[in-house]
Amino acid sequence: MTDLHTLTVAAARVALAAGTLSSYELTEALLARIQAVEPRVRAFITLTGEQALAEARAADATRRPDSGPLHGIPLAIKDVICTNGVRTTCGSAILETFVPPYDATVVSRLKAAGAISLGKLNCDEFAMGSSTETSAFHITRNPWDLERVPGGSSGGSAAAVAALMAPASLGTDTGGSIRQPAALCGVSGLKPTYGRVSRFGLVAYGSSLDQIGPFARTVEDLALLMQVIAGHDPRDGTSAPVPVADYCAALSGEVRGLRIGVPGEYFVEGMEPGVEQATREAIAVLRAQGAEVVELSLPHTRYALPAYYIIAPAEASANLARFDGVRYGPREPGESMWDEIELTRGRRFGPEVRRRIMLGTYALSAGYYDAYYKRAQQVRTLIKRDFDAAFAHVDVIAAPTSPTVAFKVGEKLDNPIAMYLSDVCTLPINLAGVPSLVVPCGFSQGLPVGLQLIGRPFDEATLLRVGDAYQRLTDWHTRYPAL
């Protein structure tokens, strides 16, 4: 068998079960691919190749007919998710030495299903960013054009899958951090409903918004991963005790009779024409297949960005208070305890993280709480009501993911508002807590465009069904970058 690194999770599963492929061969092929392209893409912060080969050998030795659904399949994990004994940095100098003493629930579930980890993936520092440029370690490049960013914050997770270094990966999404990089790198990505996937062991950024989800090259593979990671976890108080659907069984290929709403507000001013065109053509494909497409309005969309940039930094300023150089990470020497804490935080957090901590602290400080934080939470209610009203009439909402294709490295780094606007079509979804799937739907200027499909709370099954149906009708997801 040639080009083993191009296998999807589903294809690898079949070959592994049939005995025509060993996990060792597959892992070796992916490590060879990593060796060939990683020096240019730089998707990883920590590679665990030798450990992966040892685990692959063990997986081959222990394979049985009833082995777990991901038995012997190599994946990679965003570096904000704790891995027992494997350094977890969050892309930050303040955690550059941190080795977690436990696994996140998603990691233990993947291990229990038999998956192997290839390593930890680069991201914006503490998942704050839209380009993976704020990582304290290095910049990750877009595999379609090495002069451009992969998006962010889960840029490493998207780039590793796009560059065929891993068949699938885990990322996190607080304001678009799975969906925007999936769109910009031409891969599939799912942000599940808030509460659908346990966050125990995820280093928190915006606790009322954060959600872990999978990246892969097909929606079928996303369904396979979701089946493993979704479900209630008693260790996460925000994890929902809602039954998990059979996601693979939901992939019927059928969209006839489905009502798809298209919100005019998401085709924002200044949107790249090629992005709008690819998005509208993708919706036309679903209509031609029997879906009913209706225009709709989500009137508070434009207020999602300002509401998000109060709520997320406010939560971040509280969550990141724990990084003080006392319990983990390096400590900067100083004159007194407070001196050391202020120096450690001032020097070891990067500029974007410092900016968001300052913004959040300001919004929560005495005299500003009602004007900023409370008002943002009230606007959040209005945004949630927009979605509730829309889902009374439609089953799925289809929209663009990012107003543009991947931008150039450095283009927006010193202009926070321009960078934040990159997530204008994804932020409202986190505020409402609903699930959202991105699938590749074409190209603009030779770079990938992603279609965003938004669903009712806990109805990931319908999103996966629509995304899979679209991939049965199109071949955008089978295009690989020339690396």
Place this chain on the structure above:
Amino acid sequence: MPLSPQEVLHVARLARLRLDPEELERMRSQLSAILDHIAMLQEVDVSGVPPTAQVTNLVTVLRPDEVTEELSREAALANAPDQRDGMFRVRAVFDE
């Protein structure tokens, strides 16, 4: 409305962030620009609208308060930059 240097310094102290004068000035201008953008929230009529803090509909999730042995003291201290007698060690907080 631009922030004053004193306001930025005050917030940096609250956040326990040591910023040099150059960064304080850059932070002042960037935060002021972001706050100007955020000011558009003031045009929304929110009278009578309850705030949304979270979207799970879950309330007061409880679990039995039982001692477990999931994390040993040794493992919990393994990442500490400084430790003594099984505890995290910092510089003296009070004058001697």
